[in-house]
Amino acid sequence: MTGRVPRQTTGQLRARTAGRTTSTGPEDDGAAQERLRRWRLVLGGDPADGTGHALSGRDAAMDGALTAIYGKGSGTPRSGKDRAAGLGASAPAVARWLGDIRSYFPSSVVQVMQRDAIDRLGLATLLLEPEMLEAVEADVHLVGTLLSLHQAMPDTTKETARTVVRKVVEDLEKRLATRTRATVTGALDRSARTGRPRHHDIDWNRTIAANLKHYLPEHRTIVPERLVGYGRAAHSVKKEVVLCVDQSGSMAASVVYASVFGAVLASMRSLDTRLVVFDTAVVDLTDQLDDPVDVLFGTRLGGGTDINRALAYCQSRITRPADTVVVLISDLYEGGIRDEMLKRVAAMRSAGVEFVALLALSDEGTPAYDRDHAAALAALGAPAFACTPDLFPEVMAAALERRPLPIPDAG
Numbered sequence: 001m002t003g004r005v006p007r008q009t010t011g012q013l014r015a016r017t018a019g020r021t022t023s024t025g026p027e028d029d030g031a032a033q034e035r036l037r038r039w040r041l042v043l044g045g046d047p048a049d050g051t052g053h054a055l056s057g058r059d060a061a062m063d064g065a066l067t068a069i070y071g072k073g074s075g076t077p078r079s080g081k082d083r084a085a086g087l088g089a090s091a092p093a094v095a096r097w098l099g100d101i102r103s104y105f106p107s108s109v110v111q112v113m114q115r116d117a118i119d120r121l122g123l124a125t126l127l128l129e130p131e132m133l134e135a136v137e138a139d140v141h142l143v144g145t146l147l148s149l150h151q152a153m154p155d156t157t158k159e160t161a162r163t164v165v166r167k168v169v170e171d172l173e174k175r176l177a178t179r180t181r182a183t184v185t186g187a188l189d190r191s192a193r194t195g196r197p198r199h200h201d202i203d204w205n206r207t208i209a210a211n212l213k214h215y216l217p218e219h220r221t222i223v224p225e226r227l228v229g230y231g232r233a234a235h236s237v238k239k240e241v242v243l244c245v246d247q248s249g250s251m252a253a254s255v256v257y258a259s260v261f262g263a264v265l266a267s268m269r270s271l272d273t274r275l276v277v278f279d280t281a282v283v284d285l286t287d288q289l290d291d292p293v294d295v296l297f298g299t300r301l302g303g304g305t306d307i308n309r310a311l312a313y314c315q316s317r318i319t320r321p322a323d324t325v326v327v328l329i330s331d332l333y334e335g336g337i338r339d340e341m342l343k344r345v346a347a348m349r350s351a352g353v354e355f356v357a358l359l360a361l362s363d364e365g366t367p368a369y370d371r372d373h374a375a376a377l378a379a380l381g382a383p384a385f386a387c388t389p390d391l392f393p394e395v396m397a398a399a400l401e402r403r404p405l406p407i408p409d410a411g
Contacts, residue, residue: 036053037059040063041059044063044070061100069097069116069117069120094117094126094132097117098114098136101113107137111137111139111142114136114137114142115142124145124149125149127145128149128152129157130157130160133146133157133161133164138164138165140172140253142168143164143168143252143256146161146164147256147299147301148249148302150297169256169259173263173264173292175389176261176264176390176393180264181268183393183396183397184271184400185268185270186397187397187398187401188239188270188400202227206228207224207227208222208224210226210228211224238270238271238323239270239271239323239324239325240272240273240319240325241272241274241327242273242317242326243262243265243273243274243276243327244276244314244327244328244329245258245276245277245330246278246305246307246310247278247279247300248279248303250331250368251329253360253362253363253364255277255296255299256296257389258275259296261361261389261392262285263289265396274286276310276313277299278309278313279302279306280304280309280335281306282306282309282310283299284313305333306334306336307328308338311326311344311345311348312340315347318348321353322352322353325354325356325399325400326355326356327356328355328357330358331359331367331369332357332359332369332384333369342373342376345377346380349381349382354402355381355382356399357374357377357383357385358386358387359374359385359386360386362389363388369384383405385408386408
C-alpha cells in the first residue's frame with residue numbers, strides 16, 4: 001500500500017500521536033478499531049488503503065492537517081482516487097495550518113512537517129513575512145532556510161529572522177557548550193603535563209598513580225620519585241584551531257553547528273580559533289565569533305565550491321603548524337583544482353598540522369559526498385567521516401591530543 005507520509009514522519013506519527021498497541025491474545029473490538037484508526041491516519045484514507053475507517057472530531061482535523069501537505073499535489077504519488085489538498089500560496093491558510101499542527105503533534109514531528117511543507121509545497125517565500133516566522137517551530141533546518149533567504153528578506157522581516165535564529169543558537173549553546181569546554185579543556189590539560197612542576201602545579205592524583213610501585217608499607221606512604229604536574233602555560237594560547245566550513249546549499253545544518261562550536265572554542269583562552277567559510281569565495285568570520293548569530297548572517301548559503309582556494313587561505317594563516325588543528329567541514333564536491341587541494345592537505349600534514357575532514361556536522365547521518373576525494377584524503381592519513389554535534393567535542397579532543405580520532409562505525 002502506498003501511504004502519503006514519508007518514512008521518517010510515518011514512524012514518528014505512529015509512535016507519538018497514536019501510540020503503540022500490543023496484544024498477547026485475540027484483539028477486542030476497541031483494540032482493532034484503534035489499529036484501524038492509526039493505519040487510517042498513516043495511509044490517508046484513499047479507497048485503496050483498505051481500512052474503510054472513518055475519522056471524526058480531532059482525528060478528522062489532524063487528518064486534514066496531514067492531507068494539506070501529503071495529499072494530492074504535494075509531490076508524493078498516491079494510489080487510488082486522490083483528494084484535492086495543499087496549502088497553496090495563501091499566508092492565512094499557512095498560518096492556520098502551522099497553528100493546527102502545533103496543537104496536534106509534538107515539537108519534533110512539527111519540525112519534520114514544516115520542513116516537508118517548505119520543500120514539497122514551495123512555501124519558502126512565505127517565510128519572508130514576519131507573521132509566518134513568529135508562527136513556525138524553530139530548528140536548525142529552519143535556520144538554514146532563513147539564511148538562504150536572507151538576501152531577499154525585506155527589512156521588516158530581518159529583525160524577526162534574527163530573533164528566530166538567536167533562539168535556535170541559544171538552545172544549541174545550552175546543549176553543547178558545557179560539554180565542549182570540559183572535553184577540550186581536559187585534552188589541553190593532558191597535553192600540558194610536565195615532569196618538573198612547581199609545588200602549586202603538581203597534579204597529586206596523577207603523581208600518586210604514577211608512583212604506586214614506590215609504596216612503603218612500613219611507613220604507609222608513597223615515595224614520589226616522579227612528579228606529574230600541569231604546565232604553567234595552561235592559561236595561555238597553546239593551540240590554534242581553524243574551522244574551514246563549506247557554505248554550499250547542502251551544508252546548511254553544518255554551517256549552523258560550526259558557527260556555534262566556533263563561538264564556544266573562541267571563548268576558551270587556551271585556544272586561538274579561526275572560522276573560515278567558503279563557496280567559490282572565501283570569507284574569514286573570526287572577528288565575529290563572539291556572536292554566532294552575526295556569524296550565521298555573515299554566511300551566504302548556496303553557490304559553488306572551491307575547497308582548494310579555502311585551504312590555501314587557511315594555510316597562509318597558520319603560524320605554528322605543530323600546534324594547529326585544521327577542521328575541514330565539506331561534502332568534498334570540489335569545483336576548484338583537485339590535485340592542488342590534495343597537495344595542500346599533504347603539505348599541511350607534513351608540516352605537522354593535524355588535519356580533520358568532516359563530511360557533515362549534523363544529526364542527519366552521512367550525506368552524499370565525493371567518495372574519490374574522501375578516499376584520496378584517507379590515503380594522506382586524513383580520513384573523512386560524518387560527525388554528529390554530540391561527537392564533535394570528542395573529535396576535537398582527540399585531534400588536540402594527536403591521538404586516533406573516534407571515527408563512528410559506518411555501519
